[in-house]
Amino acid sequence: DAMTCVALIVLDVGDSLVMPGIVDCHVHVNEPGRSSWEGFWTATRAAAAGGVTTIVDMPLNSIPPTTTLDNLQDKMEAASGKCFVDTAFWGGVIPGNQLELKPMIQAGVAGFKCFLIHSGVEEFPHVTDKDLHTAMEQLQGTGSVLLFHAERDVPLLSEEDADPKDYSTFLNSRPDVMELEAIRTVTDLCLHYQVRCHIVHLSSAQPLELIQAARQAGAPLTVETTHHYLSLSAEHIPAGATQFKCCPPIRGAANQEKLWSALKDGHIDMVVSDHSPCTPDLKRLDTGDFTQAWGGISSLQFGLSLFWTSASKRGFTLPDVARFLCQSTARLCRLDNQKGSLVPGHDADLVIWDPEKEFEVKASIHHKHKLTPYMGLRLRGEVCATIVRGRLVYKRGSFSPLPLGKHLLLPQGKESLT
Numbered sequence: 001d002a003m004t005c006v007a008l009i010v011l012d013v014g015d016s017l018v019m020p021g022i023v024d025c026h027v028h029v030n031e032p033g034r035s036s037w038e039g040f041w042t043a044t045r046a047a048a049a050g051g052v053t054t055i056v057d058m059p060l061n062s063i064p065p066t067t068t069l070d071n072l073q074d075k076m077e078a079a080s081g082k083c084f085v086d087t088a089f090w091g092g093v094i095p096g097n098q099l100e101l102k103p104m105i106q107a108g109v110a111g112f113k114c115f116l117i118h119s120g121v122e123e124f125p126h127v128t129d130k131d132l133h134t135a136m137e138q139l140q141g142t143g144s145v146l147l148f149h150a151e152r153d154v155p156l157l158s159e160e161d162a163d164p165k166d167y168s169t170f171l172n173s174r175p176d177v178m179e180l181e182a183i184r185t186v187t188d189l190c191l192h193y194q195v196r197c198h199i200v201h202l203s204s205a206q207p208l209e210l211i212q213a214a215r216q217a218g219a220p221l222t223v224e225t226t227h228h229y230l231s232l233s234a235e236h237i238p239a240g241a242t243q244f245k246c247c248p249p250i251r252g253a254a255n256q257e258k259l260w261s262a263l264k265d266g267h268i269d270m271v272v273s274d275h276s277p278c279t280p281d282l283k284r285l286d287t288g289d290f291t292q293a294w295g296g297i298s299s300l301q302f303g304l305s306l307f308w309t310s311a312s313k314r315g316f317t318l319p320d321v322a323r324f325l326c327q328s329t330a331r332l333c334r335l336d337n338q339k340g341s342l343v344p345g346h347d348a349d350l351v352i353w354d355p356e357k358e359f360e361v362k363a364s365i366h367h368k369h370k371l372t373p374y375m376g377l378r379l380r381g382e383v384c385a386t387i388v389r390g391r392l393v394y395k396r397g398s399f400s401p402l403p404l405g406k407h408l409l410l411p412q413g414k415e416s417l418t
């Protein structure tokens with residue numbers, strides 16, 4: 001049997017697979033402030049149960065948002081003593097907070113996130129082109145990275161009498177062109193300022209040509225997609241099923257095929273959860289009104305199995321899983337000197353899982369509200385155990401008695417803060 005001697009643990013994992021722990025760099029923990037939506041305790045237990053050993057927390061939906069040095073301190077205090085896996089933090093770029101950016105880099109945020117369209121919460125306003133130039137001037141030469149929610153408002157013919165319960169009504173309100181125009185802005189800025197940029201949760205395949213051209217022209221640009229765009233498609237979303245609502249929207253099967261091809265061809269770098277929970281009432285399952293429901297899907301615990309269930313049928317290999325879910329994501333948040341691969345000197349972050357084992361998504365959901373579009377789905381690839389820096393944090397449904405995760409702040413040396 002494969003015996004894994006990790007720190008003081010000897011763990012008989014039978015013929016399960018040992019892989020680097022997953023780094024999920026797109027998670028909305030929403031604490032402090034909206035701990036009724038999620039929180040570090042429940043989110044990091046869901047992460048551990050899904051083989052995720054590092055999460056990078058998004059700067060919004062928490063109150064306050066992580067948009068100032070003081071708010072980052074609030075965040076750290078809220079997270080203290082509650083994390084079962086290691087946690088890093090994204091700062092936020094909003095209009096007028098440009099003088100907070102370098103101090104937050106100095107304090108060790110992984111990078112920054114901004115929105116080019118309404119974010120869904122009032123306290124995290126989206127930026128204008130002018131705000132972006134101001135922020136880019138602050139970020140130039142720091143080595144930091146700016147992540148974009150890449151949708152822009154474009155003039156749209158609103159369908160007056162469309163049924164708000166029909167998924168197509170929502171889908172038609174967020175067409176591909178909104179991503180295309182937003183990504184045109186991102187590529188221009190990235191080429192001009194030569195600041196690392198990253199497109200979060202790409203849903204449409206249409207901008208892929210633009211992204212590829214910008215990278216060939218020397219833009220330091222990366223792009224992620226999410227498990228829901230790869231596993232779900234619009235044709236299968238029932239009327240009123242607002243648990244499937246997210247922004248940008250889940251699009252059709254033909255678009256999904258193009259995302260898988262782009263992943264295979266190296267034009268999409270990584271796959272994340274974009275775990276974005278809320279309280280069940282905000283999903284409006286009572287009315288099934290897509291136009292009023294919260295946009296966000298909860299899946300943090302199931303990313304590995306979701307990805308492998310589809311990827312294994314499409315000729316992707318186990319090393320591909322480590323590349324897309326561990327190595328590339330660790331590189332984005334500059335943790336790749338300690339996380340994301342099993343090399344000497346790296347943290348002993350491991351997920352032990354059985355790629356052949358099938359299971360059904362049901363009661364054993366560990367994020368706060370047991371609401372997910374994946375409920376009842378049969379997935380392939382079951383996590384047996386998760387180890388963070390050599391310590392067993394999860395094994396077959398049980399968690400370590402103490403939250404052993406630590407906060408990952410990567411302070412930048414002075415020289416990079418030119």
Ligand SMILES: NC(=O)NC(NC(N)=O)C(=O)[O-]
Nearest residue numbers: 028119120246247276295296
């Ligand atoms: N405020 C949010 O959590 N928004 C998130 N919501 C989604 N993706 O539907 C996101 O990532 O944009």
Ligand SMILES: [Zn+2]
Nearest residue numbers: 149200201247
């Ligand atoms: Zn977003």
Ligand SMILES: [Zn+2]
Nearest residue numbers: 026058274276
């Ligand atoms: Zn998000």
